[in-house]
Amino acid sequence: MVPLVLVHGHPFNRSSWDAQVAAFAAERRVITFDLRGYGASAAQDTPLVTDFGDFARDLMALLDHLGVERCALGGVSMGGQIALDTYARFPDRIAGLLLADTSPRAETPEGKVTRNELADRLLAEGMRGYTEEVLYKMVAPYNEEAAVKVQRMMLASSPDGAAAALRARAERPDYEAGLAEVAVPVLVVVGRDDVYTPVAGARALHEALPDSRLCVVERAGHLPNLERPEEFNAAVRDWLARLG
Template identity: 65%
Template sequence: MAPFLAYEDKGPTSGSASSRPPHATPVPLVLVHGHPFDRSMWSPQIEAFSPGRRVVAPDLRGYGASPAGRPLTDFSGFARDIEALLDELAVDSCVLAGLSMGGQIVLDCYRLFPERLRGLVLADTSPASETPQGVRARDAMADRLLAEGLGGYADEVLERMVAPYASARVKAHVHAMMTGTSPQAAAAALRARARRRDHTALLPRVRVPALVVVGADDTYTPVSGARALHAALPDSTLHVVEGAAHLPNLERPEEFDRALAAFLARVDARQPSPAPPRP
């Protein structure tokens, strides 16, 4: 259950739009942040899109203002938390957007409750499971974060999370999110993420539109991986954001938002189709 998640819920709710026919109601947008961040990474998108549609942005379990709750051992616990929050907020269906780890959570949500998702936004993310080397690296990083906190890690990776030429304001925001994250929650997420499912086989079965976005200078999830993700999805659009690294929604919000706005308009115009069978 996830009523404990902290979240922002802005824009017209389903209740205020109930007089409109369903096809005229903008689809709610739910934003899932990456690691080790919080919901404030979506501040530009919340501001841009909440005047015209309902936008929900939670802090994942143990991140931001959300308490850790029960210990996370299964990566799908994040998806179950999102599902419970949708229930709590009476969001029957939505476009679900996630960046990096958030994109992996979005794919897990589609695996678990595809009937509630009208579109997917997969930004700077990968569908594959972790390699044996990656498992060892994530476990070692979890140990390090528990021993040292996130300060040294944040200093080391800041100019990979955002490009070295990103603005000082963006760098400060990203650094503050990382250093504000609980080491215990970050370590638990790293261990669970290291053992996540491989969603590669799920991609050809996705029956809703998808938007794949990637920063042109992202070294964590490079453009080549985004092109492969785009090719594997039956109905997807690829947008490469120039002048950005791993967080294009913060580094180049205007361009990111233009791509997202075009995608949302397309989803809004599309009539819901019968729910697909669960994989």
């Protein structure tokens, strides 16, 4: 049974997957970790990312260290883009992909400016103002319990690490052209009320993949794994069963 590896989004940490670890750890190995510059990894004496591919290379180094030859790989938001980047670089190491509330497209010119301006702001002001502005876009306004956890993660994030990731993410490759070549089972998940990566985009992603299923999670925003873990986990369990 292949291990399940889960990649968090920006600006969070591995605790965003606590509900999935609790649900699946009894039946298979579940690996979560803090991306470079986030969570406990921010405290390490490691250079910050300069290239988006650094995240995929870090992930492969971790799997090599743990002796994992092949895994089921999932990510949410930026974590989903990291999963796509990892598959593009190391397809033989991936048995299946879980892509939650994410987009395969490269950043637009306007988006690059926005991400770099936000990086400058985080370095100058810290995380609080940004957190207050986007909290109820990260989670739907009616999901208060999830909002408390998300707010805690965001405020604890390193501005340096978050800024470096924003700059690297602004220059990420386009993954859309390679979707038709993805040769593993894929689960595409999206919150019904996600304002960052809406349902229409998730449906287009699903339709571009040769072997995928789409799950729209009701009463959830950008982080359905946190907002509606039971529904999210049920879809993940079905996907894992497809991997054999």
